[in-house]
Each structure stands twice: as structure tokens, then as C-alpha cells.
Amino acid sequence: MAMAVQTALRSVDRVVEGVLAVYAGRQERAVSTFLGEVCDRRLLAELADVPCTVAGTQRIVEIVVDGEPECELLAPAVWALAARGWQVAALVPLPRLGEAHRALRGSPCLLQPWWLDGDTVQFGHSETP
Numbered sequence: 001m002a003m004a005v006q007t008a009l010r011s012v013d014r015v016v017e018g019v020l021a022v023y024a025g026r027q028e029r030a031v032s033t034f035l036g037e038v039c040d041r042r043l044l045a046e047l048a049d050v051p052c053t054v055a056g057t058q059r060i061v062e063i064v065v066d067g068e069p070e071c072e073l074l075a076p077a078v079w080a081l082a083a084r085g086w087q088v089a090a091l092v093p094l095p096r097l098g099e100a101h102r103a104l105r106g107s108p109c110l111l112q113p114w115w116l117d118g119d120t121v122q123f124g125h126s127e128t129p
Contacts, residue, residue: 012051012066015091015114018121019053019062030055035063038086039077047073062089062112071096071103082108089126097127104129 016032023030036048038061052063061081063074071092078088088109092100097113104111106129113124 010066011093011116012064014116014119014121015064015066016051016053018114018123019064019091023053023055028055029057030060035077039080044077047077058087059085060087060089062091065090065092065096065100067093071100075104075107078104078107078109091123094124101127101129 020030020032030053032051032053034048035050035052036044038052038054041048047069050063050065050069052061054061063077065071065074071090074090078090081088089112090100090104090109091112091114094113094115097111100111109129110126111129112126115122115124
């Protein structure tokens with residue numbers, strides 16, 4: 001007997017899928033992982049399980065933020081990744097964009113807002129914090 005299993009995608013999962021689709025559309029390789037896999041865990045506190053995408057050829061890490069964590073906790077990871085030659089973007093929910101600007105002002109990253117329009121992820125323009 002087969003059972004249908006339906007899982008609800010979290011918002012961050014949809015964002016990760018959206019980012020990967022953009023890379024695939026440009027025929028560029030990117031993978032989904034967690035921040036703890038690309039950054040020193042000692043810098044992360046509780047951020048090790050924050051999802052991100054990595055495009056290794058371009059050396060881009062895109063950190064996907066949802067309702068948690070506080071954006072200011074991202075700063076040490078952003079600085080550490082940038083010091084190792086990575087370009088960093090923090091993808092934040094549109095309502096949290098102001099918080100992200102305050103928390104990451106002056107850090108070497110870009111901010112990109114995202115929001116859900118039904119089941120579709122929409123991305124805004126990248127901004128410098």
C-alpha cells in the first residue's frame with residue numbers, strides 16, 4: 001500500500017529553491033547547504049543551521065534569513081566569509097529589511113529582500129547596508 005506524503009515547504013526552503021532556480025536558469029552551478037558548513041562554527045552561535053546557497057565558481061554565499069535569527073548575529077559570519085574571498089548576500093524577508101540595514105551597516109555584504117506572492121518567491125533589488 002502506498003501512502004501519499006505531503007510536506008509543507010517552509011518559506012526559507014522556497015527562497016533557497018528560488019535562488020537555485022536563478023542559478024540554473026543562467027546555467028551556473030550552485031548548491032544548498034547550511035551556514036555551519038561554510039563558516040567557522042565558533043563564529044555562529046545558533047546560526048549553524050541557517051540555510052544558504054553557495055555558488056563556488058563565483059565564490060558567492062547567499063544566506064537566507066526568515067523570522068529568526070536576529071540579523072546582527074550574521075555580522076561575524078559575513079566578515080569571516082568576506083575575509084576568505086567570498087561575496088556575501090543576506091536574503092531577508094521584506095518586513096525585516098530595515099533591521100538588516102541597521103544590523104549589517106558597513107559590513108561587506110549585500111542585502112536582498114524577498115517575499116512570497118502566493119506560492120511564488122519574489123526578490124527585490126540588492127542593496128548595500
